[in-house]
């Protein structure tokens with residue numbers, strides 16, 4: 501059990517869900533910067549949340565969760581693509597309350613007038629952005645609110661992180677057709693909701709997915725397809741840097757080259773460095789260096 505996403509279905513009902521566990525992926529990402537503990541915990545929850553939400557999509561592309569505010573946490577984001585590749589990043593001010601805090605909700609609480617963005621970027625087709633005010637005191641609470649208000653799909657979410665590992669669980673009642681409506685046990689969803697709320701952070705982080713599902717829903721018939729693997733993955737590349745240089749334009753590129761004889765571009769996510777000498781940088785604009 502390391503970095504996986506386990507989907508599940510409650511048989512004979514329109515209820516589905518998944519459990520996510522992250523260990524190596526989380527540790528790789530948290531090592532990329534010297535984050536305060538509260539932000540590490542928040543990033544763990546954001547990563548688990550993005551992996552849960554990404555699997556509800558039926559498209560090729562990526563889903564990101566981004567928190568934005570004007571307090572000591574400037575912003576934090578995590579994204580997951582259709583291959584189960586994740587990455588995350590945050591910016592903050594050295595505020596003592598944030599630096600000494602030891603839970604992720606504190607990072608969330610230091611946001612002033614914060615909002616949570618849910619971005620969906622398909623490889624082909626239109627982008628989507630959902631916006632949720634940060635009114636709940638936890639990320640799971642904010643995401644639940646989003647599903648209740650915007651998506652109108654009854655959903656319960658649990659997220660937890662201890663700095664080494666992160667866990668997440670999502671369960672949803674999908675829209676039903678008339679036949680399913682009449683067949684479904686009316687108490688099923690309220691019962692599942694109550695059971696889901698009994699899950700403790702430690703259980704979510706450390707128990708294997710099958711064990712969690714058995715403890716919670718052992719009175720139901722739970723079906724588990726093959727699990728999917730999750731891993732760290734960055735989408736930066738030399739080609740993307742070339743595109744970025746083309747976008748800033750020849751004049752700016754020339755100015756940068758006048759200052760230094762080389763353009764260096766660092767990927768904030770994975771610390772990869774891309775370098776462009778005058779010949780290559782100006783070559784992007786069809787110029788030759790004599």
Ligand SMILES: [Zn+2]
Pocket residue numbers: 734735736767768769770771772
């Ligand atoms: Zn990168």
